[in-house]
Amino acid sequence: MTSNPSGFHLMQTCPDSEARAGELQTSHGVVPTPVFLPVGSQGTVKTLTPAELKDIGFPVVLSNTYHLYLRPGIDVVEKMGGLHKFMGWDRAILTDSGGYQVFSLARLRQVSDEGVVFRSHIDGSQHHITPELIIQFQEALGADIIMTLDECPACDDSFEKVQRAMHRTHRWAERCQKSWKRRDQALYAIVQGGMFPQLRRQSAEYLASLGFPGYAIGGLSIGEPKEVTIAMIEETVPLLPENKPRYLMGVGSPEDIVEGVVRGIDIFDSALPTRVARNGALFTWQGRRNISNSAYTRMEQAIDPGCECYTCRTFSAAYLHHLFDCNELLAYRLATIHNLFFISDLMHKIRSAIQDGTFSSFRDTFRANYQPTDEQVRLSQKKKWLESRNQSEWPPVN
Amino acid sequence: MTSNPSGFHLMQTCPDSEARAGELQTSHGVVPTPVFLPVGSQGTVKTLTPAELKDIGFPVVLSNTYHLYLRPGIDVVEKMGGLHKFMGWDRAILTDSGGYQVFSLARLRQVSDEGVVFRSHIDGSQHHITPELIIQFQEALGADIIMTLDECPACDDSFEKVQRAMHRTHRWAERCQKSWKRRDQALYAIVQGGMFPQLRRQSAEYLASLGFPGYAIGGLSIGEPKEVTIAMIEETVPLLPENKPRYLMGVGSPEDIVEGVVRGIDIFDSALPTRVARNGALFTWQGRRNISNSAYTRMEQAIDPGCECYTCRTFSAAYLHHLFDCNELLAYRLATIHNLFFISDLMHKIRSAIQDGTFSSFRDTFRANYQPTDEQVRLSQKKKWLESRNQSEWPPVN
Numbered sequence: 001m002t003s004n005p006s007g008f009h010l011m012q013t014c015p016d017s018e019a020r021a022g023e024l025q026t027s028h029g030v031v032p033t034p035v036f037l038p039v040g041s042q043g044t045v046k047t048l049t050p051a052e053l054k055d056i057g058f059p060v061v062l063s064n065t066y067h068l069y070l071r072p073g074i075d076v077v078e079k080m081g082g083l084h085k086f087m088g089w090d091r092a093i094l095t096d097s098g099g100y101q102v103f104s105l106a107r108l109r110q111v112s113d114e115g116v117v118f119r120s121h122i123d124g125s126q127h128h129i130t131p132e133l134i135i136q137f138q139e140a141l142g143a144d145i146i147m148t149l150d151e152c153p154a155c156d157d158s159f160e161k162v163q164r165a166m167h168r169t170h171r172w173a174e175r176c177q178k179s180w181k182r183r184d185q186a187l188y189a190i191v192q193g194g195m196f197p198q199l200r201r202q203s204a205e206y207l208a209s210l211g212f213p214g215y216a217i218g219g220l221s222i223g224e225p226k227e228v229t230i231a232m233i234e235e236t237v238p239l240l241p242e243n244k245p246r247y248l249m250g251v252g253s254p255e256d257i258v259e260g261v262v263r264g265i266d267i268f269d270s271a272l273p274t275r276v277a278r279n280g281a282l283f284t285w286q287g288r289r290n291i292s293n294s295a296y297t298r299m300e301q302a303i304d305p306g307c308e309c310y311t312c313r314t315f316s317a318a319y320l321h322h323l324f325d326c327n328e329l330l331a332y333r334l335a336t337i338h339n340l341f342f343i344s345d346l347m348h349k350i351r352s353a354i355q356d357g358t359f360s361s362f363r364d365t366f367r368a369n370y371q372p373t374d375e376q377v378r379l380s381q382k383k384k385w386l387e388s389r390n391q392s393e394w395p396p397v398n
Numbered sequence: 399m400t401s402n403p404s405g406f407h408l409m410q411t412c413p414d415s416e417a418r419a420g421e422l423q424t425s426h427g428v429v430p431t432p433v434f435l436p437v438g439s440q441g442t443v444k445t446l447t448p449a450e451l452k453d454i455g456f457p458v459v460l461s462n463t464y465h466l467y468l469r470p471g472i473d474v475v476e477k478m479g480g481l482h483k484f485m486g487w488d489r490a491i492l493t494d495s496g497g498y499q500v501f502s503l504a505r506l507r508q509v510s511d512e513g514v515v516f517r518s519h520i521d522g523s524q525h526h527i528t529p530e531l532i533i534q535f536q537e538a539l540g541a542d543i544i545m546t547l548d549e550c551p552a553c554d555d556s557f558e559k560v561q562r563a564m565h566r567t568h569r570w571a572e573r574c575q576k577s578w579k580r581r582d583q584a585l586y587a588i589v590q591g592g593m594f595p596q597l598r599r600q601s602a603e604y605l606a607s608l609g610f611p612g613y614a615i616g617g618l619s620i621g622e623p624k625e626v627t628i629a630m631i632e633e634t635v636p637l638l639p640e641n642k643p644r645y646l647m648g649v650g651s652p653e654d655i656v657e658g659v660v661r662g663i664d665i666f667d668s669a670l671p672t673r674v675a676r677n678g679a680l681f682t683w684q685g686r687r688n689i690s691n692s693a694y695t696r697m698e699q700a701i702d703p704g705c706e707c708y709t710c711r712t713f714s715a716a717y718l719h720h721l722f723d724c725n726e727l728l729a730y731r732l733a734t735i736h737n738l739f740f741i742s743d744l745m746h747k748i749r750s751a752i753q754d755g756t757f758s759s760f761r762d763t764f765r766a767n768y769q770p771t772d773e774q775v776r777l778s779q780k781k782k783w784l785e786s787r788n789q790s791e792w793p794p795v796n
Contacts (some may be wrong), residue, residue: 040727042720042721042724042726043720044719044721044726044728046726046727046728047710047727047728048728049708049728049731050712051708051712071720071723071724072695072716072719072720072723076695076716076720077521078697079696079698080696080698080714080716080717081698086714086716086717086719088713089716149558226439297470298474298477298478300477300478300479300667314447314449314486315486316478316484318470318474318478318484318730319441319478319484319486321470321486322440322441322469322470322474323440323530325469325470326440326469328440328442328444329444329445329727329730329731330442330444330445330447332727333445333447333727333731334447335434
């Protein structure tokens with residue numbers, strides 16, 4: 001067992017791949033890895049209570065500094081006793097710095113070495129953030145794991161633009177590290193470098209030299225083809241310290257999680273399982289099923305008869321189909337429970353397989369049975385979603 | 399204790415009012431009265447699971463034949479094993495016949511003595527229902543209490559129109575009674591007569607003479623002033639048999655429920671507590687509070703600090719305010735839990751007070767503390783809601 005001051009204990013590695021099992025010590029409990037973090041950007045995993053997330057079995061959730069800064073405001077969360085108390089969650093929390101949101105949601109950005117001036121996507125109000133402020137905000141929120149501020153280029157930006165963003169991300173990471181005071185919180189740095197192998201390697205090496213408690217890979221799964229995502233992960237991971245946790249931000253689907261684990265990733269987060277649930281797409285071990293399909297109108301069995309989640313134990317596929325047909329709010333909730341249970345179950349199975357030394361056979365069986373979403377469909381859905389996020393409450397100016 | 403074949407046992411009456419406590423025997427458990435039925439028109443009490451409704455303590459819920467007939471279809475529910483199994487609810491269910499919905503939601507109605515031809519408010523498809531069909535549908539759904547088909551006039555219809563509708567309602571009630579086969583289901587008749595005391599008396603007397611297991615008062619709380627509602631109840635109740643349950647349909651607010659109990663009502667249902675919850679209006683013993691009010695932005699206490707519901711035990715008013723501010727789906731759910739818990743608690747307190755002989759003092763304390771919604775605001779909200787229901791998915795033709 002390899003242990004280190006970041007609270008990460010590497011327990012087992014797979015002989016046939018980079019997959020590894022470990023444990024993350026936090027002030028709010030032990031987090032077994034590989035782990036998936038449900039996304040609760042606004043201090044709530046959409047439709048669910050903390051009690052339900054516990055029942056499903058998640059040891060840690062993700063929230064977002066950008067969103068909480070705009071609503072209800074960092075000072076409100078702090079006054080309410082911090083984010084754990086505010087959202088009624090006594091297990092671990094990771095807050096993203098909000099870098100990605102500033103660069104994908106906010107308007108009229110002016111980036112300088114000092115920081116970013118932007119307008120809120122909600123009401124157009126102007127704000128100015130710096131690496132130091134982002135650490136201060138995250139210390140006030142009080143999550144167990146916090147993130148450096150990064151600049152996220154678009155997936156089709158030029159080499160020069162991505163390089164500039166990477167260097168700025170590095171300088172911001174150093175400033176975050178310098179202003180980081182609450183050592184009960186683990187500060188993770190975020191590797192950038194766009195879709196350029198050389199920059200990815202440079203970013204990983206540079207940040208690794210600074211000695212953070214953990215490392216994230218940012219700026220992926222933002223519209224690029226899947227093989228590019230995987231190539232960038234493969235460039236990055238070998239340059240990250242073996243004894244520190246590796247966090248692949250914004251990933252993903254069941255098939256992407258398995259491929260990430262194969263390549264040595266320990267931590268994942270993504271809104272995908274909860275977002276597609278609200279659109280009626282439910283995970284099974286054979287792939288996604290759309291509950292709105294008329295085949296489910298009279299199906300007495302659960303959507304996934306072998307599944308032990310509350311939804312599948314309690315309701316027929318016909319009932320779930322009916323709730324979606326009527327746009328009943330309970331539909332979104334029951335589908336969310338199912339998809340998060342599936343992902344939680346997937347993570348448990350992955351971890352057990354790594355510990356038992358049977359991960360490569362688990363991976364092969366998974367790949368053979370699970371029909372991934374068609375790549376063209378996936379990219380067009382992703383594009384549609386990224387565009388829809390830009391139709392914010394406040395009209396964009398450019 | 400007075401008992402009778404309808405399964406109703408009258409246990410206690412209040413010496414100072416018409417209030418009474420009883421028990422209703424059903425195939426799915428005993429229902430203590432006075433009782434409030436949460437509304438699950440489409441086979442779901444909006445946002446909640448059956449487990450949550452049980453936790454709150456409801457012994458019976460309401461569903462709706464018109465809605466279930468259109469979606470998913472009576473045959474689907476029947477094939478899935480009936481409504482209890484379909485919605486995962488093993489306690490009692492009452493299905494409304496859908497008369498009110500045909501006369502308030504459906505389009506292009508043609509009413510004859512035979513029945514009603516109407517177009518669906520969802521897709522404009524044409525349907526023909528008769529009293530016999532409505533009983534057949536409700537027998538297939540399998541609720542514990544079922545209702546006769548009634549014709550519901552508008553609250554400003556002329557005496558002649560209301561009188562015609564009343565006579566038709568009576569003939570339909572007789573046909574429902576005649577075609578009623580499943581005697582494990584209790585069939586209740588619905589008193590009509592609009593806002594005309596003479597017609598209300600005539601309707602109550604006539605239907606009472608037919609000997610139903612229970613009696614409902616329909617066609618009230620549809621936009622008329624509160625004193626008219628109360629006057630109509632007072633005309634009707636004395637003419638209904640003492641040993642049969644009395645059900646005031648579509649009522650209501652906490653203040654209306656208390657006034658109904660005072661006048662001898664045993665059963666209530668209304669979408670109001672769940673509907674206003676989704677608009678952020680939360681019940682307290684002092685009256686409704688709107689969680690969107692900025693006063694709650696930083697309130698560490700629960701919205702009702704004395705309340706023992708899951709929402710108040712777990713979350714600050716500030717958190718609930720934040721969820722509403724962000725339009726998070728969890729907001730609607732937490733508010734629904736609170737309002738239904740309040741109503742359930744109200745019914746328990748009412749019943750205990752009747753049994754202890756202290757109901758008149760309970761009523762006085764309630765009236766002294768609970769600030770009802772301003773009558774003008776109430777009527778305008780009701781009007782707005784009734785109009786919004788007419789903006790259906792299928793464009794109205796007339």
